[in-house]
Amino acid sequence: MGRPGLNRTDVIAAAADLADELGFDAVTVSVLARRLGVRSPTLYSHISSGTDLRTAVTAYVLDELADATTQATAAGEGRDLLVAYANAIRDFARRSPGRYDATTRQRVPPVPAGESRPDSVDEAITAGRRNADLALAVVRSYGVTEADETYAVRLMSSLIHGYITLELAGSFAHSEPASEVTWPDVLDDLDRTLGRMALGRGH
Amino acid sequence: MGRPGLNRTDVIAAAADLADELGFDAVTVSVLARRLGVRSPTLYSHISSGTDLRTAVTAYVLDELADATTQATAAGEGRDLLVAYANAIRDFARRSPGRYDATTRQRVPPVPAGESRPDSVDEAITAGRRNADLALAVVRSYGVTEADETYAVRLMSSLIHGYITLELAGSFAHSEPASEVTWPDVLDDLDRTLGRMALGRGH
């Protein structure tokens, strides 16, 4: 079956590690090739372009994130589930800031006229949906009514994502108390709001 | 006083417009030079590097944002102030997505050993503080106790920033109701939470 060596998954995984070490912007063909001890043209047998590489990293990392949150939220419901879910995402982001960046820094590119979307884009969309479904499961566990589900997911996702983003950007580093200390309070308020919505008092 | 032409502010302002039209990643020396009808080396009389250019855009835009929110929140307090403040930020982000990106996509770079920070970094930090002070004014208007001020700012900023970021990324585009519809609900919940904190029931 031919000479063994790198395969596409190896390349994408190495790119994800590179993002964590040097930032998502450092994920380029040339830097990755050096890191893998290979000449850059070699990588083009595994990826179709630098953009494709970064999109593939996004898809790969979204799957990792979904795996991590799925595992963390296997048991529990209501508040326990919320806390496990949110902590899983935040732990992931702190442990792997470059990977977390990858989940947000990619927009859905405008489809080139006449051409079809590259596979990596579809994979990223699919992996994104996995994560969205997990968020939905959390709010459903609160008993939020179907009419409010979407809103609840948006509120929860916005707050968690916003806090993590600002925390990683260092926005919370110059005031007391430590970011670590206020995080449980965020979860408290979120729990209270979701609980209130579940009681059907409208949002 | 020498030949008139571009000055640094012209260059930065054009770069901000470029960010809105083609995305923050398109803010590079060569693209900007073409857009200004000038050869790329010319720009190096106004900026010291491509990185410096992007940092300067961040500082410039953070000041614009602070100007916009300051104006929008001149009168009012409590809920009215919150709504005016949050809408000013969101309107800014929707009108100028590339500019808004610039406010978040820049990290504080590690200071190169022995070297001093470029001016643009200090300017960005100062402009960032202006925005932080505005947020503080909003939560103070609710009568949040001093011990809770920092937490309240973080909660509010996280939610507003998170919602706007996900909205701009298109995360809310594939479910009903429209993003426009759930935004006032976000402000309602935020108002309720801030009001609760002001009553001193702890957070």
Next chain:
DNA sequence: CTAGGTTTCCTACAACTCGTAGGCAACTCG
């Protein structure tokens, strides 16, 4: 109105990155 000084802008160039083309070598399977 001319001379100086200042500032803008240019061409030329080195180093690097992206991506393509085409070829050699190593491995697997019959």
Next chain:
DNA sequence: CGAGTTGCCTACGAGTTGTAGGAAACCTAG
């Protein structure tokens, strides 16, 4: 062992970043 497949390479063109040094345009002083 032979054939096919696969991974990696060198060579190259185009484009970007940033530096060096010089020419042209403008303002102000005498």
